[in-house]
Amino acid sequence: MMAPFVARIRLHLIKSCAGTDVPQAYLDVDGFVHDRDLVLVEPDGLFMSQRDFPRMALIRPHLGRLEALGRLQHSGILVVRAPSMPDLSVAFFHHQSDLNMPRTVRIHEDDGWGCDMGLEAAEWFGAFLANPCALVRMVHHARLHHSSVLDESFEVRGQDGYPVHILGAPSCDDLNHRASAYTPPENFRANILIGGINPYEEDTWVGRRICIGKAVMRVVKLNQRCPIPTVDQNVGELADDPWREEPLRTLLTYREAPEGGVTLGVNCVVDIPGDIHRGDTVEILA
Template identity: 30%
Template sequence: MEKASSIISSIFGSTPSEAEAKITSIFVYPIKSCRGISVPQASITSTGFRWDRHWVVVNSKGRAYTQRVEPKLALVEVELPKEAFNEGWEPTQGSYLVLRAPGMNLLKVQLSKNCEPIDGITVWEWSGSALDEGAEASEWFSKYLGKPSRLVRFNTASETRAVDPNFARGYKTMFSDEYPFLLISQGSLNALNERLAEPLPINRFRPNILVDGCGPFSEDLWTVLKINNLTFNGVKLCARCKVPTINQENGIASTEPTETLMKIRSDKVLRPTRNQRGKVYFGQNLVCKESLSTSGKGKVIKVGDPVYVLKKVSSSADAPA
């Protein structure tokens, strides 16, 4: 059972007078597992932030590459036009996705071109068609990774990818691992770094939203948030995979932070009375209520926006995971 964070938050869904945190960074990852872009604002779409995980690199069988098996993807720098993050912006003939990587020439992918759909694209449990970005992009990634590869775009005209209905029924995403948004607090990162011999930057954890002003791991408890009049639901603690162990500057993996997280953030520690699955948790997965509606403007959040918590659970053990 969820418990209201305060009486005021349970009456008519009203917003508390004091914010619990504020947004300090927003990140969008246009190509799954490649570098993210720090932006001052981002628009909310039906699948998450606009441009987030819009593309994925796949192998010769159409299966998605991630940093788990291709850590070199961490070194691929991604650039979109700055105006691409303005509400309502549409690409022109001169708008490009620009890619850079060590030892590679610049690659420019036109945003407004028509692409041919190809079938048999697979990302985890999902399979469907995607839009092939063509021979030049294929050759670029094939050379960089040393194996046949293609860059494909999510086919919004024909495909949908549903979020796990056990946690967020009716929501969808593109090529994200599971959920449209991931939120982490600076307090959580600071608390982890205090236990590490070498502090880690936030890019190890690839959040969409970084907030500050709250205590460590406060975000575990948040189940209903208000940001710029948009309602976000915290639907599941984020179980971490191998990716946070990969240095995003050189693509080399180590044992941290997983070793330390197992001591302080495992299901055994946080959820001792629940089934143990050997998971470690860091961050909170979110969905946005307004993403269910295709109408209306103003679905934008910005760096500096206050975060109001309307509902929370009493402990991490009570949070869905």
């Protein structure tokens, strides 16, 4: 079998909105540059996601020249599109000196803060989602997540809990072979899709370090799945009981976790930042 390699790199510029494939990206200690930098929050600061607002799947952010982004030095215009809405253009900055209107953000059990991106953005997203909200850009070094698995804290931005999510492409293929309906890999919202491995081989990396390009990560745990993979990404709809829908229905038959729920893919923390390119080999370290 060929060596494991990066088949796909995917960034989610706005948490829980549509993702973007890129040929290369810089992996920092708190995740890929621009991945989940932006978060939609309700008036009380609680983050919004497809779990409660499945129409977020229809929101498609675009940031020019993604293939050429550097280490937190890019600034430009983010263009956001959604059905039956005018394009929204938002100034997108990556220097703390550019920040104004600080805003508290709560993501699960963690509190962080960021920059409110303004009234125009708030009104645009609020109109499309039929819910008052604000667009917030997370600030680097402003949110810590404590891992009970590692018993340590580390920096994150808009991710649920870990900076990087890795998924094996053969794992998706095997799941789809078992399931009654096809689920695209992008529904699982992984940052890195790995080829050249056996189905679920990424599970065996838990507790080990991996090197991709110039970056080194620790694989901490299996990724516990939420209902988002069941959202129809083309129409933005979530079933009343997603656990009776694919892919969760099939995952429950053979990937149920002892603590409840189901797993697919792995979560990682970053030990050494670096550039990662599509096609890079994956080296499994001790």
